[in-house]
Amino acid sequence: MAFPRHLLSWLAAVVLLAQCQAKTVTYDFNVTWVTANPDGLADREVVGINGQWPLPVIEVDKGDQLVVNMYNGLGDKSASIHFHGMYQNTTTDMDGPAMVTQCPVPPGSSMTYNFTVNQNGTYWYHCHTEYCYPDGYRQALIVHDNSSWFADEYDDDLTITMTDWYHELTEEIAPTFITVDNPTGAEPIPDSFLFNDTLNTKIPVEPGKTYLLRLINIGAFVAQYFYIEDHTMRIVEIDGIYTDAAEADILYISAAQRYSVLVTMKNSTEKNYAIVTVAxxxxxxxxxxxxxLNQTNWLEYNSSASFPQAVMTVSDCSDLNPYDDMNLVPNDRMPLLENPDVSLDLTVTMQVLDNGADYAFLNDISYTKPKVPTLYTVMSAGSLATDATVYGDYTHSVVLDEGQVVEIILNNGDTGTHPFHLHGHAFQMIDRFPSYGEHFYDYADGDPVTYNAANHSAFPAYPPRRDTFVLPPQGYFVIRFKADNPGVWFFHCHIDWHLSQGLAMVFIEAPLAIQERVTIPQQHYDVCEAAGVAYEGNAAGNTEDYTDLSGQNKQIAWLPGGFTARGIVALVFSCVSAFLGMGMIAFYGLSDIKKGAQAPTTRREEMREHED
Known part of the structure; x- marks a missing residue:
């Protein structure tokens, strides 16, 4: 059917107007160490930008070109930036995870991230290079959109972040985590919990006005419950996806998840109201x-009125009944993706390996980074890029054809929750068991419940979509997405400790299309050279035979066959005893040498001592 000429002219004018309104937003980031004490309990070094911490909030309008020039001035730590939730259409090279889509940026090097923001909503940015963002390298990224269905329903918008906080640098915590001394894999316990990177925050509000609150959990580990005393929230967005309004009293926000809610203020200024977060x-x-565990901040109606602490007793949070995000309906009414072309049945487990430490697995593969970033293997492998072999045995890489409907069935063989994040996409959430609420943790002490394709409740006609979804303890979830965004996309647990244990896999989506549509800037290859990382070849760095994986990085070997649980424990404690024994010998043997000398307590102090 031919379009009328006047309609074509109108459409062209609309496109031209949009292009004229779009702008380039540039941020120059000099990433350095600064000192901060956000909870008032301990000074510590944090990753700052341009000498400041907290970090700047990135703000753009839908359609803008975002340019971030990052210089790594840390001196002793590599870095990168992942723009969490950005789909990066045609710019998978700007996605940020080190050894997936780029090389780690070493100290003294720079990398420019440059991409168009063709989406809307609430996001965040963070470092994605090993243990990195728990040291403070994370902040909100807001995409403003005056055309949202609820744009006329609020007077102002406010951004609220929540996070767990550690007093020690992650480089000091990490060696005590994946170790024979921690065979259960117990995650490091935070020292406090922050609200907008501080405590006791007062948010001034005006009576009768409606505010859009953008809620972001930028933590590395702990989910948080969120509510406002005597106020009702109306959910209108999750992870950048607009939803039909849904009333909620309490939200459960895992690491990396976002909600936008409308909250109408009262018409009285007699009192202030507690904003409560509960770890x-x-x-x-x-x-x-x-x-x-529970923090009180406030909606400030009256600066002269009292600011009372919320009255609650926290035990195991079983009395908190949050809104179930599976009940949300996307406002765009995108229908259920039917008849998946690819169905992946995965199981999360945590297991002790041959070194006595605890690791995380998806179908017995613990993600182990390759010697060449996976995207760079795509770009250099020619026609072999469609062969999953070239990406290594331990990256758990899956090659997808463009346009395929992909289903991920994720069963949890572990007793903990896992918020899984997919780069490059928002996925449909079509099933989860158990649901949020009083029974969410009931299955942690029983046998795992796995998904049964022949016996499940009806899938929603318009499933909710988001990019981070919580896997219940010993339960399951089922998600679907369409492979319509050629790129290399990480799928991983967003508890940073679990990612470091290997709880991740990689999707290589339409690799030949990536080769045609993506151009990696020379500067990114220069970063690899500065870091001493190869940018051609298969996962083993082999450029001669891409199917030869000799020398690839491997996960730690399995325990020898026949070991029982008792045997594993015996092995672990034998190793512990051996290390303690050797440590005592070393201690007494070197005591005379150490006498009178104080060793630096961190690599950073050692470097400064050398500079002095």
Missing amino acids: DSVLLDIIPSDLT
Whole structure:
């Protein structure tokens, strides 16, 4: 059917107007160490930008070109930036995870991230190079959109971040985590929990006005419950996807998840109201007596009125019944993706390997980074890029054809929750068991419940979509997405400790299309040279025979066959005893040498001592 000429002219004018309104937004980031004490309990070094911390909020309008020039001035730590939730259409090379779509940026090097923001909503940015963002390298990224269905329903918008916080650098915590001394894999316990990177925050509001609150969990580990005393929230967005309005009293926000909610203020200024965040204590193996799990901040109606602490007793949060995000309906009414072309049945497990430490697995593969970033293997492999072999045995890479409907069935063989994030896409959430609420943790002490394709409730006609979804303890979820965005996309647990244990896999989506449509800037290859990382070849760095994986990085070997649980424990404690014994010998043998000398406590102090 031919379009009328006047209609074509109108459409062209609309496109031209949109292009004229779009702008380039540029940020120059000099990433350095600074000192901060956000909870008032301990000074510590954090990753700052341009000498400041907290970091700047990135703000753009839908359609803008975002340019971030990052210089790594840390001196002793590599870095990168992942723009969490950005789909990066045609710019998978700007996605940010080191050894997936780029090389780690070493100290003294720069990398420019440059892409068009053709989406809307609430996002965040963070470092994606090993243990990195828990040291403070994370902040909100807001995409403003005056055309949203609820744009006329609020007077102002406010961004709220929540996070767990550690007093030690992650480089000091990490060696105590994946180790024979921690065979259960108990995650490091945070020292506090922050609200907008501080405590006791007062948010001034005006009576009768409606505010859009953008809620972001930028933590590395712990999910948090969120509510406002005597106020009702109306959910209108999750992870950048607009939803039909849904009333909620309490939200459960895992690491990396976002909600936007409309909250209408009262018409009185007699009192101020508590904003309450409660850490999900079930995730913690132990709860230190000095760890405050619930925090009170306030909607400030009247600066002269009192600011009372919220009255609540936190035990295991079982009395908190949050809104179930499976009940949300996307406002665009995108229908259920039917008849998946690819169905992946995966199981999460945590297992002790031959070194006595605990690791994480998807179908017995613990993600182990390749010697060449996976995207660079795509770009250099020619026609072999469609062969999953070239990406290595331990990256758990899956090659997808463009346009395929992909289903991921994720069963949880572990007793903990896992918020899984997919880069490059928002996926449909079509099933989860158990649901949020009073029974969410009931299955942690029983046998795992796995998904049965022949016996499940009806899938929603318009499934909710988001990019981070919580996998219940010993339960399952089912998600679907369409492979309509050629690129290399990480799928991983967003508890940073679990990612470091290997809880991840990679999707290589339409690799030949990537070769045709993506151009990697020379500067990115220069970063690889500066970092001493190869940017051609298969996962083993082999450029002669891409199917030869000799020398590839491998996961730690399995325990020898026949080991029982008792045998594993015996092995672990034997190793511990051996290390303690050697440590005592070394201690007494070197005591005379150490006498009178104080060793630096961190690599950073050592470097500064050398500079002095």
